[in-house]
Structures are given as structure tokens and as C-alpha cells.
Amino acid sequence: KAGVTQTPRYLIKTRGQQVTLSCSPISGHRSVSWYQQTPGQGLQFLFEYFSETQRNKGNFPGRFSGRQFSNSRSEMNVSTLELGDSALYLCASSLTGTGASEQYFGPGTRLTVT
Amino acid sequence: GEDVEQSLFLSVREGDSSVINCTYTDSSSTYLYWYKQEPGAGLQLLTYIFSNMDMKQDQRLTVLLNKKDKHLSLRIADTQTGDSAIYFCAESTGDYKLSFGAGTTVTVRA
Numbered sequence: 742k743a744g745v746t747q748t749p750r751y752l753i754k755t756r757g758q759q760v761t762l763s764c765s766p767i768s769g770h771r772s773v774s775w776y777q778q779t780p781g782q783g784l785q786f787l788f789e790y791f792s793e794t795q796r797n798k799g800n801f802p803g804r805f806s807g808r809q810f811s812n813s814r815s816e817m818n819v820s821t822l823e824l825g826d827s828a829l830y831l832c833a834s835s836l837t838g839t840g841a842s843e844q845y846f847g848p849g850t851r852l853t854v855t
Numbered sequence: 856g857e858d859v860e861q862s863l864f865l866s867v868r869e870g871d872s873s874v875i876n877c878t879y880t881d882s883s884s885t886y887l888y889w890y891k892q893e894p895g896a897g898l899q900l901l902t903y904i905f906s907n908m909d910m911k912q913d914q915r916l917t918v919l920l921n922k923k924d925k926h927l928s929l930r931i932a933d934t935q936t937g938d939s940a941i942y943f944c945a946e947s948t949g950d951y952k953l954s955f956g957a958g959t960t961v962t963v964r965a
Contacts, residue, residue: 841885
């Protein structure tokens with residue numbers, strides 16, 4: 742069974758631009774979560790989607806948004822990029838998104854904002 | 856509230872056992888997880904334990920949970936060089952997200 746895939750793996754953008762990251766979950770998984778990982782803040786929860794509905798959102802500004810499609814694939818968008826948005830963005834998929842459902846992470850997208 | 860804490864570094868000799876400790880504060884935690892991250896990679900799920908269990912063993916990995924003290928540990932038996940990585944403790948509190956500790960960097964020396 743294929744794992745969680747994320748595209749692109751690496752991205753360089755300049756301040757003020759916007760970016761879209763993509764995540765394809767494990768086949769059959771309906772929950773997709775996004776996390777931001779930085780050396781200073783560690784792993785921070787961004788949002789979680791299940792069946793195209795956002796069920797939880799972390800404490801991030803409105804510049805960060807996401808969506809999920811009917812095939813469970815998910816995208817996240819960051820508008821008006823700031824230097825502090827440079828991070829590894831990780832996507833995780835699980836069957837249901839609840840604690841009983843194991844979450845599997847993709848390799849991440851490394852975003853560098855210059 | 857959620858607050859997961861871990862010691863930041865652990866150095867262990869090859870062949871010895873490693874013990875990584877974690878404390879959490881949210882008493883409503885239902886599942887507790889251990890993830891491993893190697894350089895340049897995502898998070899690999901190692902094991903998890905349900906909050907009504909005291910111990911779980913999976914090959915070289917043993918998880919111990921002291922719910923009264925909100926203390927979780929991961930023991931790796933016969934530590935190998937391939938075990939060098941960052942290990943994250945995480946808790947699930949029923950709101951569709953995981954709260955992670957800062958990670959423990961494990962260095963295995965020959």
C-alpha cells in the first residue's frame with residue numbers, strides 16, 4: 742500500500758507570494774491533517790479535514806487555509822508569504838482522525854521563503 | 856490544556872538500552888504515540904498506547920505509561936546506530952489533532 746505523498750518536496754518562494762502544497766493520503770484514509778515544523782516552535786497543528794469538512798483548526802493566521810477534495814486529497818495554501826513561514830510542512834492521514842486511528846505522515850514539503 | 860514535555864538529548868552506547876521520557880498534562884488524553892524522525896524525513900509512527908494500558912511491547916520497543924503521574928516512556932532494547940534520530944512523544948485528546956513534545960535527539964555511539 743502506498744504511503745502518504747506530498748508534492749512538491751522542496752519549494753523556494755519570495756516574501757509576498759502565495760504557495761499551494763498538496764497531500765495524497767493513504768488509500769482508504771479519509772482524514773488528513775497538516776502540521777508545521779520549525780526549529781523554534783516544533784510541530785504545530787494547522788488543520789484537519791475529514792470528508793471535505795474542516796473539523797479543527799490550529800492557532801494560525803487566516804493566511805493559512807486548506808481544503809479537501811472528494812477523493813480525500815488535500816491542499817493547503819499560504820498567501821502573502823512571510824520569512825517566518827519557512828518550515829517543513831507535514832501532512833498526515835488516518836482512517837478516521839480520532840485517537841484510535843493511527844496517523845501516518847508524509848515526507849513533508851520544505852518551504853523556504855526569501 | 857495540552858503540554859507535552861521531553862528531555863532534549865540522549866546519548867547511548869550501541870547495544871545498550873535507551874529510555875526516552877515524556878510527560879503530558881492533559882488528563883483527557885486517550886492515546887499516546889511515539890514517532891521517529893530521521894534527518895530530512897517525515898515522522899515514522901513507532902508505536903502507541905491507549906490510556907487505559909500500563910505497558911505495551913513491540914519487538915525491541917517497550918512503552919510504559921504511568922497515568923497517575925502522566926508519565927510516558929519508550930525503551931529501545933539493544934540500541935543500534937540506525938536508531939539515531941529524533942523521537943517525538945504525542946498525545947491525542949479527542950479533537951482530531953496530535954500535540955507533540957519538542958523531541959528527544961538520540962545519538963548512538965559505538
